[in-house]
Amino acid sequence: MKNYIKLFLAVCTISVVSCEDVIDVDVQTDTLRLVVEASLDWEKGTTGNDQSITLRTSTPFFDTQSTDVIGAEVNVTNNSTGEVYPFTDQNNGTYTTTTFDPQIYVTYTLEIIYDGERFTAEDTLRPVPNIKEVYQDTEDGFDDETIELHIVFDDFQDEGDSYFFKFERPQDLLPTLEVGDDEFINGNEVDWWYEIDDDEDEEIKPLLPGDIVTINMHSISRPYYNYMDIVIDQLGGVGIFESTPVEVKGNCINTTDPENYAHGYFRVTQKNSVIYTVE
Amino acid sequence: MIKKGKRKVRLRWLSVTSIIILLLSYTPVVAQENYTISGKISDIDNGETLFGASVFLEGTTIGVVTNEYGFYSITAPKGEYRLLITYMGYADIKQVVNLNRNQNFNFEISETSTKLDEVEVTAEESEIAVLRKPEMSVLKMNIETVKQMPVVLGEVDILKSLQMLPGVTNNGEGTGGFHVRGGAGDQNLVLLDEAIIYNTSHMFGFFSVFNADAIKDVKLYKGGIPARYGGRVSSVLDVRQKDGNSKRFAATGGIGIISSRLALEAPLFKEKGSFLIAGRSSYANLLLKAAGEDNSVGFYDLNLKTNYKINANNRLFLSGYFGRDSFELGDTFSNSYGNATGNLRWNHIFNDKLFSNLSAVYSKYDYKLGLTFAEFDWVSSITNYNLKYDLKYYFSDKFKLDFGASGIYYEFDPGEINPTSETSAVNPLLLDRKKAIESGLYIDAEHKLTEKLTAQYGLRYSSFSRLGGQPMTEYANNQPVVYNADLGIYERGTAVGETVYEKGDAIKTFGNLEPRASLAYSINDNSSLKAGFSRVAQYIHLLSNTSSATPLDVWAPSGQYIDPQLSNQYALGYFRNFANKAYSMEAEIYYKNTDNRIDYIDGSDLIGQNTIETEILKGESRAYGLELLFRKNEGDFTGWIAYTLSKSEQRTPGGTAGGPGINDGDWYNTPYDRTHDISISGSYKLNEKWSFGTNLVFQTGRPVTYPNGQYEYEGVSIASYADRNSDRLPAYHRLDVSVNYKPNKKPDAKLKGEWVLGIYNAYNRKNAASVSFGQNIETGANEATRTAIFGIVPSITYNFKF
The missing domain is CATH 2.60.40.1120 (Carboxypeptidase-like, regulatory domain)
Incomplete structure (x- = not known):
């Protein structure tokens, strides 16, 4: 709901704009930080035993060549049982396990020891409602002529559910990320739609018959919603009517040197995955 | 609680009244x-x-x-x-x-020139530095001067013209509002015939709501705000509408490329009264439709004023304004917003020394946002009723007294969401409606102490009661915002319950004494020194965490969690006229600090937010600067050079939330900080037919927040951002030119017309309204994208008068 209003402000910005161009700008450079991409996603109907975590470094803004982090010690602990799942260094920045045991409403702790510093983070696994239907239409969305996909599900009766969606097409370089919460739609049947703008200036085409779309729908914790909400708002830059950009901090705390905090997030989610072919 | 408060006010009112009566009764006892x-x-x-x-x-x-x-x-x-x-x-x-x-x-x-629509080549008296009056930090603009200046798209704009003077800036092209001496947009009290205007812009700031044909006077107090004004800490913009021609029927109008306007004036009741009705409308949709867009954007407004002279000592005025903007994007969004005001005034002259005015004022700002594709709409408004009584007592040639009282009743309706269809997934929602009363009592003296020294001193007592009739959320440890020391971020506090306040209760009451004083010392007939101090309290706040204010921003009253802003300003000035007033110079330095200025925590969410207190921290702001204005007032060539050197910054410690605060509790630039601001404006009258105008503007870029790094996450590049407002947009500069041509008409011809040709941004500078950072969706490379609103914009307008 709120995102619609944010979208409205973003669109206002676009519509008053008469000229946009890419320019050279000098920016400041922060110290390079550890980047944690620890997404333990349990696909509904699978065991969820196989999980992997990626560690990299951040880079200056215009120089996106990051370095894989090798030689870190990575463990995840089930806070309820105390069971520890060690992640094995694959020497390419990824760390994997085949024994993870995901459980609903359980909080997990991530611990990373890297370069003499210890990072920790926590997240709680929440159940995801079943997707009742995925269908396509043109009526809704911004444009009556382009195809949008609809994902239908029932929001849980208790308030406080948050969702993260990731849509990918093989021909697109970047995925589309969206978050939503049930603040204004609690307990309702939700029809979440996804559309790609038909923008003549860009090479990106709207959804067309034959397109294969991978849809991932996660149930996420509230802190992760707060994090992703800002991350997504700031993706692609911030216009004059949108919130001033801010530094977003994830949940990985450096207990050795708090100033040297890590970017990224440790999330534990349950998800639905659907591959839909547009007709 | 409230009863007590009321009684207190009444007591003070009584005591002030008795002082006044005492003073009045002294009148006959003059030696x-x-x-x-x-x-x-x-x-x-x-x-x-x-x-x-x-x-x-x-x-x-x-x-x-x-x-x-x-x-x-x-x-x-x-x-x-x-x-x-x-x-x-x-x-x-x-x-x-x-x-x-x-x-x-x-x-x-009578005007010196017999011709009706003569180009004003001399400035008004009041535009020349007024030497003996203690009044300082005041900008007054002649509406004729405003009409002479080149403007974007040919739309005469008071606010844009004021920005050519020292100490006044905006937040970039295509943004609403204005900023005075490093203050925020919501710190300006904007009055149109005494009615508060909450949003001064049309079309997201491209134009102002003031139709120049309906306006008589514009006065901006940048500091030294007289005691009769209160409620905003930064400035007062007092705009007065024309009363209407009481001698004969007259019409003025103009046809431009964006909008057209027409004003009609005529006497009423055998010259005992008169009226003015003025309308303006954009050619809605035209531009965008022509560009093949399915979108539309447009505005209109209507000004009305009428007055009736009952007798020599009593006169009634009725004035009103109604303006509306609408904005539609295909079938997906619709947005409309606007101000509506009304004011009934009664001028009464008690005797040759005592002048009074009683006003009953209504004003409302509302917006409606329809999100057709999401099947809901959103409405929000702020309404106020204001009753005020102002008196001026001309005690003697050495002593004059202004005094009066006012009461404003506010209704805040921050938002109501309604689904617009059966199938809408959105539930209806009503954000808490808020009510408040703001009252003020003041007395202000202008006192000629010696032949050379004149003082103005006064006191305002303001009070504000946030009224009940709504629940207030209580938080654990009384902390609406909590610092999470582990993550180093500010988070929303935990609600532990609600306190319901009955309609008769006051949730919170504030009272402030606001002393105001200024002093003018005339060194000689041509130069003077002035000094001023003012303290002002502000009880309502515009909530906005965007780079520029949007029409959707919501006003919030002070209360349990938001304290009134309190500002002290000190100013010193030197004023001088040269060459028999042909030239004048004004130099001022100022320092002001404002307590309880709020700023927003990282990731604050203000849209549909019922508990604003969970999104904000309380801090302070300070601004200081030097302003220079040099004018040439007479001759075929007139104009000015204005220069401002200033600093505006704020600091927001953690306070009750704990932690170091925003930006580690250090001072950071406000978005309104401009180190250098130079404006040159000139007009040249070649002959009766041709005249020329030009503006040249240079400004340091606006403080913004740029990335200081990036990282890969979820298959995209995420920017990490530097400290708040620690970068700057590229410097802003542009040149405008205009040509006025009056076709040769017989001197007694009724219709007087003129053509105004203008070029805004003549050298097509791409001034950045914003620079945004993101990933190129085709190459994946990070890039900085500049958004420029206006390139070179030519325009043509035809103005007429008969």
Whole structure:
């Protein structure tokens, strides 16, 4: 709901704009930080035993060549049982396990020891409602002529559910990320739609018959919603009517040197995955 | 609680009234035999009363300037005098008066040029530095000067013209509002015929809501705000509408490329009254439709004023404004917003020394947002009713007193969401409605201490009661915002319950004494030194965490969690006229600090937010600067050079939330900080047919937040951002030119027309309104994208008058 209003402000910005161009700008450079991409996603109907975590470094803004982090010690602990799942260094920045045991409403702790510093983070696994239907239409969305996909599900009766969606097409370089919460739609049947703008200036085409779309729908914790909400708002830059950009901090705390905090997030989610072919 | 508060106010009111009565009763007990001349000054051609005309007894320093209603009163010892009335652009009047009794003189003065639509080549008296009055930090603009300046798309705009003067800036092209001396947009009290205007812009800031054809006077107080004003800490913009031609029917209008306007004026009731009705409308949709877009954007507004003279001592005025913007994007979004105001005034002259005005004012700002594709709409509004009574007592030539009282009742309706279809997934929602009363009592004296030294000193007592009738959320440890020391971020506090306040209860009451003082020392006939101090309280706040204010921003009252902003401003100035007033110079330095300025925590969410307190931290702001203004007031070539060197910054410690605060509790630039701001404006009259105007502007870029790194996450590049407002947009500069052409018409022709050709941003500078950072969706590379609103914009307008 709120995102619609944010979208409205973003669109206002676009519509008053008469000229946009890419320019050279000098920016400041922060110290390079550890980047944690620890997404333990349990696909509904699978065991969820196989999980992997990626560690990299951040880079200056215009120089996106990051370095894989090798030689870190990575463990995840089930806070309820105390069971520890060690992640094995694959020497390419990824760390994997085949024994993870995901459980609903359980909080997990991530611990990373890297370069003499210890990072920790926590997240709680929440159940995801079943997707009742995925269908396509043109009526809704911004444009009556382009195809949008609809994902239908029932929001849980208790308030406080948050969702993260990731849509990918093989021909697109970047995925589309969206978050939503049930603040204004609690307990309702939700029809979440996804559309790609038909923008003549860009090479990106709207959804067309034959397109294969991978849809991932996660149930996420509230802190992760707060994090992703800002991350997504700031993706692609911030216009004059949108919130001033801010530094977003994830949940990985450096207990050795708090100033040297890590970017990224440790999330534990349950998800639905659907591959839909547009007709 | 509230009963107590009310009683307190009444007591103070009583005591002030008794002081006044005491003062009034002293009148007859004056040793010397003094008499009073009073009356009104108006324009002979259209009957408009003139504000700021000077009335002097020649050869003495006894004199006054007329008030907003053209009224003056002079008291002097018995004797024979020559009364001199001057108003720049008008012919002087001299009248011999034998002051041996109290008498009433009304004067009608005529413009120096007989032609109706003459280009004003001389500035008004009041635009030249007024040396003896303690009034400082005031900008007054002649509406004719405003009309001469080149403007974007040919739309005459008071706010844009004011930004050419020192100490006034905006937040970039295509953004609403204005900023005075490093203050925020919501710290400006904008009054149109005494009614509060909550949003001054049309079309997201491209144009202002003021239709120049309906406006008589514009006065901006950047500091030294007189005690009769209160409620905003940064400035007061007092805009007054014309009363309407009381002599004959007249029409003015213009046809431009964005909008057209028409104003009609005529006498009423056998010249006992008059009216003005003015309308303006954009050619909605035209531009965008022409560009093949399915979108539309447009605005219109309507100004109305009428007055009726009951008798010499009583006059009624009724004025109103209604403006509306609409914005549609295909079938997906629709947005409309606007101000509506009404004001009924009663001018009553008790006697030749006591002038009074009673006003009942209504104003409302509302917006509606329809999100058709998401099947809901959203409405929000702020409404206020204001009753005020202002008196001016001309005690003697050395002592004049302004005093009065006002009460404002506010209704805040921050938002209501309604689904617009059966199938909408959105649930209806009503954000808490809020109510409050703001009242003020003031007394302000203008006191001529010696021939060279004049002081103005006053006191305002303001109070604010946030009224009940709503629940207030209570938080654990009384912390609406909590610092998470582990993650180093501010988070929303935990709600632990609610306190329901009954309608009769006050949730919180504030009271503040606001002293105001200024001093003018005239060094000689051509130069003076002035100093001023003012303290102002502000009880309502505009919530906005975007780079520029949007029409969707919501006003919030002070209360349990938001304290009133309190500002102290100190200013010093040197004023000088050269070459028999042909040139003038003004130099001022100022320092102001404001307590309880709020800022927003990282990731704050203000949309549909019922508990604003969970999104904000309380801090302070300070601003200081040097302003220089050099004007050439006479001749074929007139204009000015304005330069401002300033700093505006704020600091937001963690306070009750704990932690270091925003930006580690260090000072950071406000978005309104401009180190250098240079504006040059000139106009040249070649002959009766041709005249030319130009503007040249240079400004340091606006403080913004740029990335200081990036990382890969979820298959995209995420920017990490540097400290708040620690970068700057590229410097802003542009040149505008305009040409006015008046076709040769017979001098007695009724219709007078003129063509105005303008070029805004003549060298097509791409001034960045914003620079945004993101990933190129085709290559994946990070890039900085500049958004420029106006490139070179030519325009043509035809103005007429008959």
